[in-house]
Amino acid sequence: MSRVAFGALLAALAAVSANAMSAGIDTDGDGKASLEELQAVYSGVTSELFAEIDADADGFVDDEEMADAVAAGVLEDPVTEL
Numbered sequence: 001m002s003r004v005a006f007g008a009l010l011a012a013l014a015a016v017s018a019n020a021m022s023a024g025i026d027t028d029g030d031g032k033a034s035l036e037e038l039q040a041v042y043s044g045v046t047s048e049l050f051a052e053i054d055a056d057a058d059g060f061v062d063d064e065e066m067a068d069a070v071a072a073g074v075l076e077d078p079v080t081e082l
């Protein structure tokens with residue numbers, strides 16, 4: 001991969017992860033999304049889907065997990081959603 005392409009990829013990933021928690025999902029401001037916070041934005045999120053997105057199983061979806069879910073097509077990009 002060229003240096004330019006890698007830089008663009010990093011920028012794209014940073015944009016997604018920066019957007020995830022600034023798109024109105026994290027309403028209590030703790031920097032991560034609970035099941036309730038996620039469901040407020042994505043009505044289709046079940047506890048099963050949440051567990052799938054919550055890769056480290058700490059009970060919250062953080063920026064990285066959110067970005068992974070968006071990249072995997074599990075969730076819509078919250079910015080285009082709103």
Ligand SMILES: [Ca+2]
Pocket residue numbers: 025026027028029030031032033034037
């Ligand atoms: Ca939160």
Ligand SMILES: [Ca+2]
Pocket residue numbers: 054055056057058059060061062065
């Ligand atoms: Ca997590």
